[in-house]
Amino acid sequence: MSDSVPFWLHILAAAVWVGPQFFMFLVTVPALRAIDDPEVRLRVLRIIATRFGWLAWAALLVLVLSGISSLYDRIDDGFDVFDRGQRYYWIFNAKMMLLFLAVVTTALHSFVIGPRQIRLQEEAIAAGERDPEGAAALRRLSIALSGVTLLASVAILYTAALLANHSFSIQPV
Numbered sequence: 622m623s624d625s626v627p628f629w630l631h632i633l634a635a636a637v638w639v640g641p642q643f644f645m646f647l648v649t650v651p652a653l654r655a656i657d658d659p660e661v662r663l664r665v666l667r668i669i670a671t672r673f674g675w676l677a678w679a680a681l682l683v684l685v686l687s688g689i690s691s692l693y694d695r696i697d698d699g700f701d702v703f704d705r706g707q708r709y710y711w712i713f714n715a716k717m718m719l720l721f722l723a724v725v726t727t728a729l730h731s732f733v734i735g736p737r738q739i740r741l742q743e744e745a746i747a748a749g750e751r752d753p754e755g756a757a758a759l760r761r762l763s764i765a766l767s768g769v770t771l772l773a774s775v776a777i778l779y780t781a782a783l784l785a786n787h788s789f790s791i792q793p794v
């Protein structure tokens with residue numbers, strides 16, 4: 622039973638990583654737009670962005686560690702996951718490239734665009750402005766980055782399903 626723990630953590634972390642991304646797009650962003658007071662909106666945004674960021678990076682860390690553990694389990698099962706002649710190898714590499722894309726877009730969002738958006742809003746509130754210059758462009762960039770992260774994550778889940786399907790369909794050596 623304890624052998625299943627790393628894989629369970631992997632699936633749990635995948636749920637924690639992907640679920641809130643959907644929630645953010647479909648629930649949180651529209652709800653934030655409904656807040657008229659810019660100060661209250663900014664305060665709520667800051668709490669959501671900080672907690673969402675921690676959750677996402679923690680889930681990613683668990684995904685990578687438990688993913689490496691699952692990979693070693695596959696190797697112990699007799700799969701040659703580094704054999705270029707195997708379909709498993711190519712699907713796994715596609716999964717890693719998508720993961721790289723998701724990490725880059727998440728990092729850009731967490732460390733560059735998000736903080737810039739918050740700073741701009743803070744300055745606008747201090748200056749009594751309602752819609753500061755550059756805010757719309759940053760918002761579009763932020764939505765584009767979240768969209769790419771979400772699509773990459775959904776594609777990673779598909780590669781995970783392909784890997785599982787492939788593992789079931791071939792006999793380990």
Ligand code: HEM
Nearest residue numbers: 632635684685688689691692774777778781782784785788
């Ligand atoms: C370094 C990162 C990662 C590594 C090394 C890794 C590795 C693996 C391995 C070896 C498996 C077992 C596949 C099989 O049945 O042969 C697996 C399954 C899975 N992975 Fe990952 N993974 C990583 C990242 C991710 C990410 C970012 C997600 C989600 C967004 C994810 C979601 C899943 C899911 C849901 C499964 C279960 C598939 C199933 O049995 O239906 N993994 N992963």
